[in-house]
Amino acid sequence: MIFFQNLVNALQLGSFYALIALGYSMVYGVLMLFNFAHGDVFMVGAYIGFLVSTGLLTLANLGAVALPTWLILALTIILAMFLTSFVGMLVERVGYRPLRGAPRASAAISGLMIGIFLETFVLWLGGPKRRSFPALIESTTYELGGVIVTNKKIVIVLVSMLLMLALHLFVRRTKWGMAMRAMAYDYVVVPLMGVPLNTIAALTFGLGSALAAAAGVFFGIAYPVLDPYMGIRYGWKAFVAAILGGRGSVLGAALAGFMLGFIEIFVAWIFPSTWRDLIAYSIILLILTLRPHGFFGEPYSAQLRL
Amino acid sequence: MGVESGAIPVKAGRMGSLVSKARAWYSGVPLLGWLLGVLVAVALEHILGRRVARALGMSKEPVLFGFVTMLRDPALLPSAVLYVLLIYLLPIAAVARLTAQLTNRLAATLLSLSSGVSSAVHLGLIYGALHLWSDLSDYRLLLVRLTLIAIMVTLSLNLVNGYMGEFSCSHPGFMALGAYTASVFTVILFVDDRVFGAPLLALPPLLGQFVFPIALILGGVVAALGALLVAVPSFRTRGDYLAIVSLAFMFIVKSLIENLEIVGGPRGLQGQPDWANLPTVFLWAVACIWIINNFVRSTLGKALNAVRDGEMAANAMTVDTRRTKMVAFLFAAFWAGVAGGLFAHVLRYVNPGTFDLKKLAEVLAMVYLGGLNSVMGSIVGAVGFNLLSEALRPLQIIKWMIIPVLLILVMIFRPTGLIAFREFDVQELIRPKGEPQQH
């Protein structure tokens, strides 16, 4: 029974990691760049979600507009995703676009610095105090044969999976998705074929950031506290997971994100919880050693260097 | 030919601006002259600093060239500027210019003896200046030692990320390994410690100085062994593999130490003997720079560049690329380990939390700020970053918004850093400048 309980928790944690990992993976796959700012974009997304939901709730409480809670939840997710995608595009515009053509490592450093900037900015605006995320879902608990499942968890896992599916379809079916994949295949030729590189880059960052924002909102709903360092706490692990999934593979990143969630929850179940990072990273290292290109990745081109 | 080397400057001054005039005026000053100037300035501060500061309305001499003073109390800005002008800039400028002839002759004489002797004299002057400067406050002493250590860390990472063109993230991990190994060694053997009990070897404190290198080298070796764990899987394949593996390694090391109760777990380890004084740290930093510079300028070391710029061709030109990468990576880790050991003994306390992403961001920032593939770049990067970071300290968290912005700007305008791809030629640095004297 404890096993199934852990499984449920792992699914939820895995959803966060998977959603974040997708953002890393897309930028890496399409532009061959490490977006070291992405973890902090996740954090910013959570804070935006916090602001939006608090604002909407205040409006509702004042009686200015009649908003049922489910609508507030939906609006929070959508608005947070929408607004955060602009943050992502801004990151690209400021930190990455001017560095196109520079060594990739320089762009990585620039991203790292943007991350630190975002963190400090939020810290400066909001103070080091933890913020508790408003309860947007009236908590209901179901018990299925001894396993306790809350409606929050169900919503989080289901909506996360829906979003991932939507992304998958977008990348596979739409013109823009095709362009992104073509870019991943040949970074040099695509711009020559008339697909505007800047638009694709912005799109990639925007989409990834939107997903990160969704993860941020869900995170706020699940563990209702936010702090400026949540980005680095979860982001870097998701980054490693993204690579584990394979270069630029949507499915791989999602899968690796869930796997990371499972490893963490089950390690904490069996071992002292302080061993979590140690074992999680060791397992990742082991898998990478056995499968250097991740689950679904293509072998790296020998020419690509940071 | 004029006795004064001022003949040329005058001509330039007629045409050029004030700046080029000044530059021409000082083009004949050898490094020796500048160092002498700095030494005089620092000595001056020792004697007069307090009085000048009081006269200018400050309670004591500004600790970091007036920056901290200015930011804490903007009203003191003029005083701070005046102080820096009076104590540092003017004396340095005057001494450097006035003694140019003398120092040129001296530099020539020293160089004719041997470049080793000349280098030693220069280093002696640098040490003297650092010693006097840091003698005035504990804060300065700490800053100088930490900056010297930062140079070691930066330079060793530059070896991998700059000279070899890989992207390694595990330097904080190597530092941690070095810091803990050296600390455990010294604390077990020589310190009456709560955790490890009475010292195994009761040595007179004076002898400690001679045992300390062993502890540091041991730390370096353990770090290099850790590096082997990263290198073996990483260098089989190419691309960004090292970046990920080394990042994971860094987290593993931190987490491992946190779980090792015997060395204090997350609380850390303290009570390291006070052996990492200024001369010790200075000597190690000099050794590190000297050895790494020797290496990167040798043909064996140039193999790193060839691996970066075209591994396949390097391999076809008889270069054992795998060995090259391995050696460079382990060597870099060794120095990071030594630096970690020094770090632990400067602070006389370590905890695993120090060696995390923040440290990584710092080290990377120093490497890329200073410049890839450049010894001088690493020195400038480490010193510049540390000074900047300390100077902005009064701004508190806003500092961490300014520094990232500055670095992003550097990346945009100089993607490989300020002083990238430059050889560090000691001979060239220490040679006499200006026209050769024929009289």
Add this chain to the structure above:
Amino acid sequence: MPSLQVEGMTHYFGGLRAVHGYDLRVEPGQIRGLIGPNGAGKTTIFNLVTGRYTPTEGRITLEGEEITGLEPHKIASKGLGRTYQNLRLWRHMTVLEHVKLARYSKIGYGLVGAFFGTSRRHREEAEIEERANTLLELVGARHFADQVVTSLPYGAQRRVELARALATEPKILLLDEPTAGMNLEELVQMMDIVRRIHDELGLAIFLIEHRMKIVMELCDVIQTLVFGQVIAEGTPNEIQRNPAVIDAYLGKDVVT
């Protein structure tokens, strides 16, 4: 004993058979040519011989010693030097550094020398530099020894690559289209240099070339490769007359 001998070499890239049953025997001091249409597998043969790929089948010997499957740097230090069809220079390094580095495997001072700058190192580095300068002289690149390679004109870059290959002290030199992309002046210069290194250093040379005039003028024996298989081998005269070669490669109007 032949300088370089290849017997029954076959190589597959996945399902693609790039080289099939390839035999070669280069005698000491001989200049050998390899011609064939684009994609015939010429460069692949070089890559196989130099150890970049391990042949699926076959045996390669260098002066009687088997080198099949050895790592490229080992093969290179046994005496096999090469240049590339598309230049592969190290873009941040100077010309002199290129040539010096190709003597890597002959360096005896080791890490101790590299770290501590021993007198042995200084002596060896001086020797290496002298030797490198001689080679640069030979290819006419001495005067830009201290320039970074990317600042040089194309023809000069090719000559630097040649000097670099020579610095490995090869017994046989593999040149992959040494005149590709050159203008007429550079081309004449290059042919001159190839002849000179052949005469002065007594090397065996094995070259791939598309320009018929050059192959015909330089080579003692020529092989024609089509779809990974040798369809003809002989002296320039024989090759020029061979109907199969004309058919498959030269085209009717080229032979004039």
